[in-house]
Amino acid sequence: MPPLPLAIRDGSKAKLWLNLGEGGQVTSDAGLSLIAEIDSKLQITSQFAQCFQDYRKPNRINHSIESLIKQRIYGLVMGYEDLNDHEELRHDPMFALALQKRIGIENESVTLAGKSTLNRLEHCPEDVEQGADSRYHKIGHSPEEIESLFVKIFLESYSKEPRQIILDLDVTDDLVHGNQEQVFFNTYYGGYCYAPLYIFCGKHLLAAKLRPSNIDPAAGALEELERVIKQIWQQWKNIF
Incomplete structure (x- = not known):
């Protein structure tokens, strides 16, 4: 052929x-x-x-x-x-x-x-x-620049400022197989894992924070949300 x-x-x-x-x-x-x-x-x-x-x-x-x-x-x-x-x-x-x-x-x-x-x-x-x-x-x-890049890519995906957006916070399990640092057994997920925090707007990922699984699922969520919203408001003045 x-x-x-x-x-x-x-x-x-x-x-x-x-x-x-x-x-x-x-x-x-x-x-x-x-x-x-x-x-x-x-x-x-x-x-x-x-x-x-x-x-x-x-x-x-x-x-x-x-x-x-x-x-x-x-x-x-x-x-x-x-x-x-x-x-x-x-x-x-x-x-x-x-x-x-x-x-x-x-x-x-x-x-x-x-x-x-x-x-x-x-x-x-x-x-x-x-x-x-x-x-x-x-x-x-630079961790700060990497975190900011997620939001920057999201903002650049719009041709004009939207009137309204909905941010979704989610916690899930990231199972591990080995002796990684800060790994704990989580009874809810039934295994040794991390419990990363994610912030989405539709299909866009705005934040991803790797965390141990022995903490409150809401730990650090407010700080991450404030950081993301602050960056969004710097470009979109009228969003709510």
Whole structure:
């Protein structure tokens, strides 16, 4: 069977040829091309990357912060929750294309980040010095900017200010399997879990707060709600 052309946005007029039945490197995640296209239009991962600080030496960087974030989030979207999955995904041609890698270009690597590099993006203990002087943790982040981004994306989804919105607060269980910190047995949910707090407006997620499950379900809800409403009112003056 001859190869079939599959158009994909990559900043050029080139086409990806989907080879059927002739061997070679294949992928089961072709749907990722649609996710990458939507993200390119909405700039969600690009905005998320701006909430991080990169103190690594430029001449030693193979994967930018934005590239790492795209790879991790795209993996989650496609159902790959474990960092170990990326030891295989880093060689997946569809993930490479989604991250704007140019396949087949001489002297240009298409190998993505491995689990250790992604782990350094995610894990930086609060009691460890961050910044340029830190020996082991060269990637920092701003929790406040990340929290604000959820609301910012929600506000930008409207072409004009609505007359009224309804905010929905929800608490649920996030079951764990291991020895994670601040994990407790919750009798209501019948297992060891976290009890994250979420704030939604329709289909839009405005806040997500990870919490231990041994606290009052309403703990911290008022503070989160006040923060979200304050940011909404800064742009929408007449909303109620």
